[in-house]
Amino acid sequence: MDHSTSQPPRATRARRGRVLGGVCAGISAHLGWSVRVVRAAFILLTLFSGFGLVLYAAYWAWLPIDDAGEDASTREEGRDLAGALGLGALAIGVLLLMSVRGVELFGSWVTPLVLVGAGVGVLWRQSDDARRSALLSDVSASARATTRTAVRRGGPRILLGLALVLLGILGVVASQGDFVASLKGLAAALLAVVGLCLVLLPFVLGWWRDLAAERRARIRSEERAEVAAQVHDSVLQTLTLIQRSAHDSDEVVRLARTEERALRRWLYAPVGDPAATFVAALESEIADVEATYACAVELVHVGDVARDERVDSLVAAAREAIVNAAKHAGGAVAVYVECGADAVEVFVRDRGAGFDPADVPEDRLGLRESVVARMGRVGGSAHVRSQAGEGTEVSLVLPAALGARSVT
């Protein structure tokens, strides 16, 4: 057993491989026994004046549903019906067996009770599905269609369950006395239920509203707590730092820029994983360069690609070009990234003094060599365009590797 987790794993009801409520499948998964053994145990227990059935119902009511491993695609429409038919056949078989053993089927309480049991089973199963749909619709709006389907499919099932229960109750009542009297009794009971509903309606509605209001309030307060945490961790800290280093304008710009970037990412940006995609990786490099060189780098991108070794080389080359622009030109650096079908292109543009290509300073040459060489190794190319007084633009092109990418 895993000792690092303080909580022992909880038993759940399985959705996968369930026949009725998923109790047996869930218990077998929890204990590591075969499903057949668990099912046999329940059937055996049932023979002791129905103890197994009661136990099963109790587990059904108390064990939570496990939704893992279940999605729409793993559910087969036909299986539901097949399962229901199988269970029905089983129930009829058991009834017949009992009649052979001398238990009177008609006019006794046995058949009606089985009917009630079947109705309750159908209803409970339906409530599982309804809860699952509600869960889904919380997660995404697109699941609303799923909910609608569930309701449409659920309607007949609820009716069927209610009809079975009603029929069963009717049977129990009828088995005790004459039929007409029992019908009258049922009508009286129905009236009582309707009256009770009318009396309780305002309370239930009010309770429902309170619940919804409380839920809204809780969501709001959670959101507020999240915002407060973000503001405290970042904005307030940064403002304090800015006050302390008010004399150093470079530092103030650096702090403000870093904070702006963090806040922007939190508010608007897609939560890209720097380990996964090119643009996210480049963005984190840019954040790093900005923090080091106190300059503003504006990244505009069209499209994105997944990272691989070649793309990583492009990130490194782009970083080098951006660092150079930040070091030599300062001010604003514009980075444009376009990920097309046949190439990834990066343009790094600064508004510095620029230089005459004929009169290249030593470190600029270094940049050119390192960037050009790096791009060359992965089959790409790099160009530096500069004119005195016009700023500099470094363009990097990485063609899509046709052979390499199609092979996984």
Next chain:
Amino acid sequence: MTGSTGSTGSTGLAGGTSLPAGGARVLRVVLVDDHRLFRAGVRAELGDRVEVVGEAGDVDEAVTVIRSAHPDVVLLDVHLPGGGGRAVLDSCVPELPDVRFLALSVSDAADDVIGVVRGGARGYVTKAISGDDLVDAIRRVADGDAVFSPRLAGFVLDAFSSGTVEVDDEGLDSLSPREREVMRLIARGYTYREVARDLVLSVKTVETHVSAVLRKLQLSNRHELARWAAAHRIV
């Protein structure tokens, strides 16, 4: 309007009169932003190169001020109490077609930007823009041209490149190769003049291309545009 002699743009402007500067009319501008501090900053940066004839801090105030002042250009914040910049556009554009709107925003959210541009703004710049560039952008917008920041150009390229949809009759759903080139250079941080030099075109032609793209952005009813903008906010 013709220029009178004696005054230049460098002299301090006083009162509500439009003084000519270098032969061009001094543009009358209304600032709409809910942050007073930001309005003061912009006003100081613009100096006397344009005439700020009014300020507003929310949608209702903005509509009132724009109606009474009838400026040449409105600098419009995307996020405003009372419905946002879009609400100002919706109530002013049909009624005052000769007032031009330039959206000014800190927001990077695509649907904010696309929203105001489709609402009738002639351009979109970020609040980090320098004073000189802002004056330049205001002049351009007043002349009926469009102003695209690199980011907006990137948005346009992204929105119009995603997927291959069949082109409708008016060609609103795709960019011409030339327009695409212009957008790419603007996204790379080129000024209109640099774009013109790079593509061996006149600045006027570049402006024409950008205006055509703006029109497509405003009129295209391709579903991708809305879906794309929505997706970029949620993702």
